[in-house]
Amino acid sequence: MVELLHNLLFDYTLRTVALGAAVLGVSSGILGAFAVLRGQSLLGDALSHAALPGVALTFLWGGTKDPLFLAMGAAISGWLGILWIQSVTRYTRVKFDTALAIVLSVFFGGGMVVLTFIQRLPTASKAGLDQFLFGQAAGMIMSDVAVMATLGGAAVALVLILWKEFKLLCFDASFGRSIGLPMVRLDLLLTTLLVVAIVIGLKTVGVILMSALIVAPGAAARQWTDRLGVMVALSAGFAVVAGVIGAALSSTAARLPTGPMIVVCLSTIVLVSLFLAPRRGIAWRWLRAQHAGRRLRMERVFADLYELSRQHEDPMHAHDLATLHAMQAHPAGVLDNLRKLEEQGWAHEVEPQRWALTDRGLEHTHELERGNRVANLGKET
Amino acid sequence: MNDAALEIQDLTVAYRNTPVLWDIDLDVPFGTLAAIVGPNGAGKTTLIKAVQGLVRPAAGNILVFGKPYRAQRALVGYVPQRGSVDWDFPTNVLDVVLMGLYGRIGWFKRPGGQQRKRALAAIEQVGMLSCASRQISQLSGGQQQRVFLARALVQDAQLYLMDEPFQGVDATTEKAIVALLKHMKSDGKTVIAVHHDLQTVQAYFDWVTLLNVRKMAAGPVDEVFTPENLHQTYGGGVAGPGSQLAEIDDPGDRG
Numbered sequence: 001m002v003e004l005l006h007n008l009l010f011d012y013t014l015r016t017v018a019l020g021a022a023v024l025g026v027s028s029g030i031l032g033a034f035a036v037l038r039g040q041s042l043l044g045d046a047l048s049h050a051a052l053p054g055v056a057l058t059f060l061w062g063g064t065k066d067p068l069f070l071a072m073g074a075a076i077s078g079w080l081g082i083l084w085i086q087s088v089t090r091y092t093r094v095k096f097d098t099a100l101a102i103v104l105s106v107f108f109g110g111g112m113v114v115l116t117f118i119q120r121l122p123t124a125s126k127a128g129l130d131q132f133l134f135g136q137a138a139g140m141i142m143s144d145v146a147v148m149a150t151l152g153g154a155a156v157a158l159v160l161i162l163w164k165e166f167k168l169l170c171f172d173a174s175f176g177r178s179i180g181l182p183m184v185r186l187d188l189l190l191t192t193l194l195v196v197a198i199v200i201g202l203k204t205v206g207v208i209l210m211s212a213l214i215v216a217p218g219a220a221a222r223q224w225t226d227r228l229g230v231m232v233a234l235s236a237g238f239a240v241v242a243g244v245i246g247a248a249l250s251s252t253a254a255r256l257p258t259g260p261m262i263v264v265c266l267s268t269i270v271l272v273s274l275f276l277a278p279r280r281g282i283a284w285r286w287l288r289a290q291h292a293g294r295r296l297r298m299e300r301v302f303a304d305l306y307e308l309s310r311q312h313e314d315p316m317h318a319h320d321l322a323t324l325h326a327m328q329a330h331p332a333g334v335l336d337n338l339r340k341l342e343e344q345g346w347a348h349e350v351e352p353q354r355w356a357l358t359d360r361g362l363e364h365t366h367e368l369e370r371g372n373r374v375a376n377l378g379k380e381t
Numbered sequence: 382m383n384d385a386a387l388e389i390q391d392l393t394v395a396y397r398n399t400p401v402l403w404d405i406d407l408d409v410p411f412g413t414l415a416a417i418v419g420p421n422g423a424g425k426t427t428l429i430k431a432v433q434g435l436v437r438p439a440a441g442n443i444l445v446f447g448k449p450y451r452a453q454r455a456l457v458g459y460v461p462q463r464g465s466v467d468w469d470f471p472t473n474v475l476d477v478v479l480m481g482l483y484g485r486i487g488w489f490k491r492p493g494g495q496q497r498k499r500a501l502a503a504i505e506q507v508g509m510l511s512c513a514s515r516q517i518s519q520l521s522g523g524q525q526q527r528v529f530l531a532r533a534l535v536q537d538a539q540l541y542l543m544d545e546p547f548q549g550v551d552a553t554t555e556k557a558i559v560a561l562l563k564h565m566k567s568d569g570k571t572v573i574a575v576h577h578d579l580q581t582v583q584a585y586f587d588w589v590t591l592l593n594v595r596k597m598a599a600g601p602v603d604e605v606f607t608p609e610n611l612h613q614t615y616g617g618g619v620a621g622p623g624s625q626l627a628e629i630d631d632p633g634d635r636g
Contacts, residue, residue: 037470161489168480172466178433178459179484179536226471226516 008248017137017251020145021243021262024201027152028210029217029239030159031197033232034190036218037170042097043085043191045211046104048198050081052111052207055132060118065128067147071199078195081107108207135206135259137247148200155193159232166190167228204247209259213239216266223277242266301328301337305347306365309357316357318350385447386411386540386571387432392441394424394431401427403595405441409573409588414566416576416585416602419592420615425575426462428592429542433459445540455484458538460529462545468517474528475513478504481532503534508557523554530561541565543574547581559585582606 007014035044054077055070062069081103088099118129128139159166168176169186176183194214201210221234246262275283304327309315324338325331338355341347346361357365385408392405402424409415417425430436432443434450445453458481478500479492486492492500504513507527512520520528526546533541546558562572562585576582582589582602589606591597591614598610 037467039467164480164483164486164491165488167472168483171470171472171477172461172480174430174435174465175459175461175480175532176483177435178454178457178461179481180454181484222471226473226518228471231471 007252008244013138014248014251016142016145017140017247018244020140020148020204021137021247021258022240023145023148023152024204024213025217025238025240025243026236027148027155027197028201028213028243029221029236030156030232031190031194032214032216032239033218033221033235034159034166034170035194035214036222036235037228038190040191040194041211041215041219042100043082044194044198044214046085046100046107047078047081047195048202048207048210048214049104049111050107051075051078051195051199051202052132053077053107053114054080054111055202055207056111056114056118056129059129060114063123067144067203070203071147071151074199074202075195077107078198079192082191082195111207131206131257132202133206133208134257135202135204135209135262136250137204137258138251138255140204144203151196152200155196158189158193162186162189204243204258205262206257206259209263212259212263212266213243216263216270217242220266220270220273223273223280238266238269242269297333298337298340301334302341302346302361302364304328305341305355305357305361309362315362316359318354318356321353321355324355384411385409386413386445387573388442388444388447389428389432390442390444392428392431392443393439394427394436394441395439400439400594402431402438405592405596407590407596407599409571409590411446411571412566412569413571413588414562414586415571415573415588415590416582417573417590417592418576418579418582418614419597423593423614425592426544429544429573429575432542433457455536456539458533458536458541460533460541460543460546463522463525463529463548465544468520468525470517473514473516474504474509474520474531475500477517477528478531478535481535484536499535500531503531504528506534507531507561521551523550526550526554527557530558539570541570541572541574543572545575545577547576547578579611 008018009015032044035041051074054073054075057077058070058073059065084103085096085099088094088102089096094102115130115132128136131139165176165181165186168181169183169190173183173187176186198210198214201213205213217235217239218231220238221231224234225231242262242265246265247258250256250258250261273281275281278284301324304324305319307327308319308323309317321335321338324334328334338347338349341361342349345358346364347355348358350356387407387409389405389407392402392407393400394402401422405428417428419425427436431438431441432445432450443450445457450457475497479496481503482492482496482499486496501510501513504510507530509524509527509531512524517525517528526548530543530546533543547555550558562574565572566587574586576586583606587602588600589602590599591605591610593614593616597614598605
């Protein structure tokens with residue numbers, strides 16, 4: 001671990017890889033957050049698969065593996081995928097998910113055919129093209145990083161410049177149109193930026209798993225915050241962390257494909273977020289439910305005590321524990337709940353086994369009568 | 382007609398082969414609270430959207446204060462159906478209301494203190510000031526509706542188009558919205574609202590359009606909101622105004 005950290009800083013190869021993965025993480029995390037909010041998680045998957053024939057055909061046509069050149073091919077191919085999906089949903093009765101599935105499988109299938117054809121060619125330069133399937137960070141050089149940083153930086157800059165317009169697009173596009181903003185063009189632009197973010201990561205993460213880098217950071221980030229800015233920043237942060245760790249691990253001795261490594265790191269982040277995030281996390285909700293349940297049980301005992309007190313002229317009259325037991329289906333917890341009520345200052349043990357309301361308790365009953373307590377309980381959770 | 386806030390001429394809208402609105406001619410006079418009433422599928426929402434160019438009409442002409450909508454956009458405020466957005470979106474009340482000013486703030490700029498002040502004033506007008514920084518996912522249906530109203534209020538428009546502002550709101554909110562509408566009217570605003578509850582049309586509105594793909598009737602509530610016209614619009618089985626006997630619970634059930 002220490003060695004890996006040392007290498008991250010001083011080993012040229014590893015440093016390049018980590019830098020590239022970080023650049024990739026920023027752009028895919030930011031654009032992925034928007035994709036998740038727009039309910040377009042699957043679009044990312046379709047687009048990354050749709051980029052494969054672009055990569056293969058550009059290589060076949062140009063005979064070079066120049067990163068910018070291949071990225072262009074991938075982007076054009078991904079773009080055609082979008083157009084296809086949009087026109088199929090607009091002009092036919094085929095639904096969005098079906099259109100996605102069609103584009104994903106047709107483009108990916110076509111890409112695989114071309115890729116297989118290339119593998120049989122006698123040229124030497126074909127080596128490494130199959131890395132586009134699962135990704136390989138190890139071979140990354142500074143010029144790759146420069147291309148990634150330029151494209152990614154431009155995409156991120158546009159998101160920041162058009163922040164409020166994109167926010168409105170995601171939240172309420174038809175209202176945006178009603179105030180005169182060109183929502184259709186903004187939609188196309190944001191989707192295009194998503195294509196850019198995907199294209200940047202293709203060689204490192206691979207077409208098959210690239211969508212994980214789009215969807216997972218956004219989904220995890222949503223768990224931790226209710227503010228768009230924080231969510232987008234967190235999403236970028238998660239993607240950077242997962243990207244750097246995944247790429248670094250894969251480029252060390254084991255020579256594992258980078259895509260799966262990054263996905264493993266991301267999955268950890270997502271799982272932790274789904275379980276532990278405050279308010280939205282499963283564990284947190286469970287604890288809240290437990291807490292609310294305990295409180296309700298306590299209040300039922302309290303309500304019983306109040307019920308008894310109303311039947312007496314003196315509301316502070318003490319009542320037998322046995323009577324309170326008889327009023328509950330599960331008498332076992334009654335005494336515990338009475339002690340909790342005592343801690344709250346709502347009830348007290350006048351003499352052994354005999355309990356009564358306190359002044360504060362009586363006050364609290366008025367709140368209960370208005371139903372405030374119960375109504376609030378429902379809202380807090 | 383010079384005193385019309387909204388003039389619609391020969392408007393026809395079709396989804397694929399089915400006409401949703403057929404040859405609508407409609408003038409809504411300046412300064413009225415106008416209801417659009419009709420069964421489900423009558424094209425009420427489509428009419429509101431067509432006015433703003435959100436759906437493309439097959440034919441027709443729409444004038445807002447005498448000029449085409451595109452030239453008058455800044456004079457029109459919009460309250461979409463509450464259910465049309467994802468209320469789990471990560472943002473708060475103030476932020477949503479500020480969206481009403483996005484058209485005016487201009488490209489690339491962020492809302493500033495001035496805009497924030499205006500948004501807070503609108504939030505206060507709908508009685509939500511204590512919730513200004515609340516997460517929108519924590520709002521009740523009535524509060525969501527008020528947020529949308531506040532967002533329209535900051536637009537400071539002359540003509541307001543509202544899509545079912547009373548849909549699924551609590552009694553308190555309903556009263557608050559009615560008070561707000563009356564206040565807007567006294568400020569000289571024109572409000573056109575899609576409305577579902579026939580029992581309250583007379584109490585809340587002074588102008589009504591009965592719509593069922595075609596315009597069945599339009600005019601002052603006193604003159605137009607008659608049992609005969611309602612019968613014609615809903616195809617029978619609907620209680621007339623003031624009647625206690627509703628033969629169908631929800632006039633919209635016709636589908």
